[in-house]
Amino acid sequence: MFDTTRNAWSAVYLNFGDFSEAARAVQVPLAHKPVGDAVAPQVFFFRPHDKWYLISQWGAKYSTNPDIANPDGWTAPKPLLSGGLVVTMLLWAIVLFVPGVGGAALVALLIAVGLASGAFILTFAFAKESVPAHLGGTASGIANMGVMLGGMIMQPLVGFILDRHWTGALVEGVRVYDLEAYRWGFAAMLAWGALSAALLRAAKETFCRPAASRV
DSSP states (O other), rough: EEEETTTTTEEEOOOOGGGGGGGGGGOEESSSSTTOOOOSEEEEEEEOOOOEEEETTTTTEEEEESSOOOOGGGGOOOHHHHHHHHHHHHHHHHHHSTTTTTTTHHHHHHHHHHHHGGGGGHHHHHHTTTTTGGGGHHHHHHHHHHHHHHHHHHHHHHHHHHHTTOOOOOEEEEEOOOHHHHHHTTTTHHHHHHHHHHHHHHHHOOSSOOGGGOO
Protein backbone atom coordinates (compact mmCIF):
# COMPACT_ATOMS: atom_id res chain seq x y z
CA MET A 1 0.00 0.00 0.00
CA PHE A 2 1.18 3.52 -0.82
CA ASP A 3 -0.15 6.68 0.79
CA THR A 4 0.77 10.28 1.51
CA THR A 5 1.78 11.56 4.93
CA ARG A 6 0.22 14.92 5.71
CA ASN A 7 2.96 16.21 8.00
CA ALA A 8 5.75 15.85 5.41
CA TRP A 9 3.81 15.72 2.13
CA SER A 10 5.66 12.59 1.09
CA ALA A 11 4.73 9.00 0.28
CA VAL A 12 5.21 5.93 2.47
CA TYR A 13 5.04 2.24 1.62
CA LEU A 14 3.28 -0.32 3.83
CA ASN A 15 3.17 -4.10 3.39
CA PHE A 16 0.53 -6.19 5.19
CA GLY A 17 -1.58 -9.26 4.49
CA ASP A 18 -4.90 -7.98 5.82
CA PHE A 19 -6.19 -4.43 6.18
CA SER A 20 -6.74 -5.00 9.89
CA GLU A 21 -2.94 -5.14 10.17
CA ALA A 22 -2.43 -1.74 8.50
CA ALA A 23 -2.09 0.22 11.75
CA ARG A 24 0.77 -2.04 12.88
CA ALA A 25 2.56 -2.22 9.54
CA VAL A 26 5.96 -0.55 9.26
CA GLN A 27 5.81 2.66 7.23
CA VAL A 28 8.75 2.94 4.84
CA PRO A 29 9.28 6.58 3.77
CA LEU A 30 10.02 6.91 0.06
CA ALA A 31 11.53 10.40 0.29
CA HIS A 32 15.02 8.95 0.85
CA LYS A 33 14.61 6.23 -1.78
CA PRO A 34 15.47 6.67 -5.49
CA VAL A 35 11.83 7.49 -6.23
CA GLY A 36 11.96 10.52 -3.88
CA ASP A 37 8.88 12.48 -2.80
CA ALA A 38 5.75 11.02 -4.37
CA VAL A 39 2.64 12.91 -3.31
CA ALA A 40 -0.70 11.19 -4.04
CA PRO A 41 0.99 8.06 -5.45
CA GLN A 42 -0.92 5.90 -7.92
CA VAL A 43 0.51 2.46 -8.67
CA PHE A 44 -0.39 0.04 -11.45
CA PHE A 45 1.18 -2.92 -13.27
CA PHE A 46 1.87 -2.53 -17.00
CA ARG A 47 2.13 -6.04 -18.42
CA PRO A 48 3.79 -5.16 -21.78
CA HIS A 49 6.78 -3.82 -19.82
CA ASP A 50 6.40 -6.35 -16.98
CA LYS A 51 6.90 -3.49 -14.52
CA TRP A 52 5.06 -1.58 -11.84
CA TYR A 53 4.53 2.14 -12.47
CA LEU A 54 4.20 4.74 -9.72
CA ILE A 55 2.67 8.04 -10.80
CA SER A 56 3.10 11.05 -8.53
CA GLN A 57 0.86 14.08 -8.84
CA TRP A 58 3.57 16.19 -7.26
CA GLY A 59 5.79 17.21 -10.14
CA ALA A 60 3.81 15.04 -12.61
CA LYS A 61 6.42 12.29 -12.68
CA TYR A 62 6.65 8.51 -12.79
CA SER A 63 8.95 5.72 -11.62
CA THR A 64 9.13 2.02 -12.44
CA ASN A 65 9.91 -1.08 -10.40
CA PRO A 66 9.92 -4.80 -11.34
CA ASP A 67 9.15 -5.76 -7.71
CA ILE A 68 6.47 -3.76 -5.93
CA ALA A 69 7.56 -5.23 -2.58
CA ASN A 70 11.01 -3.67 -2.89
CA PRO A 71 10.92 0.05 -1.95
CA ASP A 72 14.54 0.41 -3.09
CA GLY A 73 13.72 -0.91 -6.55
CA TRP A 74 11.96 2.21 -7.82
CA THR A 75 13.83 4.16 -10.47
CA ALA A 76 14.59 7.86 -10.19
CA PRO A 77 11.46 9.80 -11.19
CA LYS A 78 10.99 10.94 -14.77
CA PRO A 79 8.80 13.92 -15.71
CA LEU A 80 5.55 13.14 -17.49
CA LEU A 81 4.79 16.49 -19.09
CA SER A 82 8.24 17.47 -20.33
CA GLY A 83 9.08 13.82 -20.97
CA GLY A 84 6.01 13.40 -23.15
CA LEU A 85 6.93 16.55 -25.07
CA VAL A 86 10.52 15.39 -25.68
CA VAL A 87 9.40 11.94 -26.82
CA THR A 88 6.79 13.48 -29.13
CA MET A 89 9.39 15.72 -30.76
CA LEU A 90 11.85 12.84 -31.17
CA LEU A 91 9.19 10.70 -32.82
CA TRP A 92 8.22 13.53 -35.16
CA ALA A 93 11.90 13.98 -36.06
CA ILE A 94 12.12 10.28 -36.99
CA VAL A 95 8.96 10.49 -39.10
CA LEU A 96 10.20 13.58 -40.91
CA PHE A 97 13.91 13.09 -41.36
CA VAL A 98 14.73 9.36 -41.29
CA PRO A 99 14.65 8.12 -44.90
CA GLY A 100 12.78 4.97 -45.85
CA VAL A 101 10.23 5.07 -43.03
CA GLY A 102 6.91 3.89 -44.40
CA GLY A 103 4.19 1.30 -44.19
CA ALA A 104 3.73 -0.40 -40.83
CA ALA A 105 6.72 1.43 -39.31
CA LEU A 106 5.21 4.81 -40.16
CA VAL A 107 1.83 3.80 -38.75
CA ALA A 108 3.48 2.60 -35.53
CA LEU A 109 5.45 5.84 -35.21
CA LEU A 110 2.34 7.98 -35.69
CA ILE A 111 0.45 5.94 -33.09
CA ALA A 112 3.38 6.45 -30.71
CA VAL A 113 3.25 10.20 -31.42
CA GLY A 114 -0.41 10.23 -30.40
CA LEU A 115 0.28 8.31 -27.20
CA ALA A 116 3.26 10.45 -26.18
CA SER A 117 1.47 13.72 -26.89
CA GLY A 118 -1.32 12.60 -24.57
CA ALA A 119 0.83 13.99 -21.76
CA PHE A 120 -0.64 17.38 -22.62
CA ILE A 121 -3.72 16.50 -20.56
CA LEU A 122 -1.68 17.38 -17.47
CA THR A 123 -1.81 21.02 -18.53
CA PHE A 124 -5.43 21.20 -17.36
CA ALA A 125 -4.50 20.26 -13.79
CA PHE A 126 -1.48 22.54 -13.96
CA ALA A 127 -3.58 25.50 -15.14
CA LYS A 128 -6.19 24.91 -12.43
CA GLU A 129 -3.54 24.79 -9.71
CA SER A 130 -1.71 27.88 -10.98
CA VAL A 131 -4.49 30.22 -9.82
CA PRO A 132 -6.55 30.63 -6.62
CA ALA A 133 -9.22 27.94 -6.19
CA HIS A 134 -12.14 30.23 -7.12
CA LEU A 135 -10.53 30.87 -10.53
CA GLY A 136 -9.88 27.18 -11.26
CA GLY A 137 -12.80 26.82 -13.69
CA THR A 138 -11.78 29.92 -15.62
CA ALA A 139 -8.17 28.76 -15.85
CA SER A 140 -9.26 25.32 -17.11
CA GLY A 141 -11.41 26.98 -19.78
CA ILE A 142 -8.52 29.15 -20.94
CA ALA A 143 -6.26 26.08 -21.07
CA ASN A 144 -8.86 24.34 -23.23
CA MET A 145 -8.87 27.36 -25.55
CA GLY A 146 -5.11 26.92 -25.90
CA VAL A 147 -5.59 23.33 -27.07
CA MET A 148 -8.11 24.46 -29.70
CA LEU A 149 -5.89 27.39 -30.70
CA GLY A 150 -3.10 24.98 -31.62
CA GLY A 151 -5.27 23.31 -34.24
CA MET A 152 -6.52 26.64 -35.54
CA ILE A 153 -2.95 27.85 -36.08
CA MET A 154 -1.28 24.67 -37.26
CA GLN A 155 -3.75 23.68 -39.98
CA PRO A 156 -3.46 26.86 -42.06
CA LEU A 157 0.27 27.11 -41.25
CA VAL A 158 0.96 23.60 -42.58
CA GLY A 159 -1.15 24.40 -45.64
CA PHE A 160 0.81 27.60 -46.23
CA ILE A 161 4.13 25.74 -46.00
CA LEU A 162 2.87 23.04 -48.36
CA ASP A 163 1.94 25.69 -50.92
CA ARG A 164 5.37 27.29 -50.58
CA HIS A 165 6.99 23.95 -51.51
CA TRP A 166 4.51 22.94 -54.19
CA THR A 167 6.24 21.75 -57.36
CA GLY A 168 3.32 22.62 -59.64
CA ALA A 169 1.93 19.10 -59.97
CA LEU A 170 -1.83 18.84 -60.52
CA VAL A 171 -4.24 15.90 -60.66
CA GLU A 172 -7.65 16.80 -62.11
CA GLY A 173 -7.00 20.40 -61.12
CA VAL A 174 -6.08 19.59 -57.52
CA ARG A 175 -2.62 20.39 -56.19
CA VAL A 176 -0.47 17.37 -55.36
CA TYR A 177 2.43 17.77 -52.94
CA ASP A 178 5.52 15.60 -52.85
CA LEU A 179 7.15 14.02 -49.80
CA GLU A 180 9.59 16.90 -49.39
CA ALA A 181 6.74 19.40 -49.16
CA TYR A 182 5.06 17.34 -46.46
CA ARG A 183 8.31 17.11 -44.55
CA TRP A 184 8.60 20.87 -44.49
CA GLY A 185 4.92 21.25 -43.60
CA PHE A 186 4.94 18.89 -40.65
CA ALA A 187 8.30 20.23 -39.49
CA ALA A 188 6.17 23.02 -38.03
CA MET A 189 5.25 20.50 -35.33
CA LEU A 190 8.86 20.60 -34.16
CA ALA A 191 8.78 24.38 -33.98
CA TRP A 192 5.51 24.21 -32.01
CA GLY A 193 7.10 21.69 -29.68
CA ALA A 194 10.16 23.89 -29.18
CA LEU A 195 7.90 26.79 -28.21
CA SER A 196 6.07 24.52 -25.76
CA ALA A 197 9.38 23.43 -24.21
CA ALA A 198 10.46 27.05 -23.75
CA LEU A 199 7.16 27.93 -22.05
CA LEU A 200 7.33 24.82 -19.89
CA ARG A 201 10.75 25.80 -18.58
CA ALA A 202 9.24 29.08 -17.37
CA ALA A 203 6.47 27.26 -15.48
CA LYS A 204 6.57 26.86 -11.71
CA GLU A 205 5.74 23.70 -9.76
CA THR A 206 2.23 23.85 -8.27
CA PHE A 207 2.72 21.07 -5.70
CA CYS A 208 -0.83 19.84 -6.39
CA ARG A 209 -2.39 22.80 -4.58
CA PRO A 210 -4.13 25.98 -5.77
CA ALA A 211 -1.91 29.06 -5.85
CA ALA A 212 -3.48 30.80 -2.84
CA SER A 213 -2.89 27.78 -0.57
CA ARG A 214 0.82 27.41 -1.33
CA VAL A 215 3.42 28.86 1.01
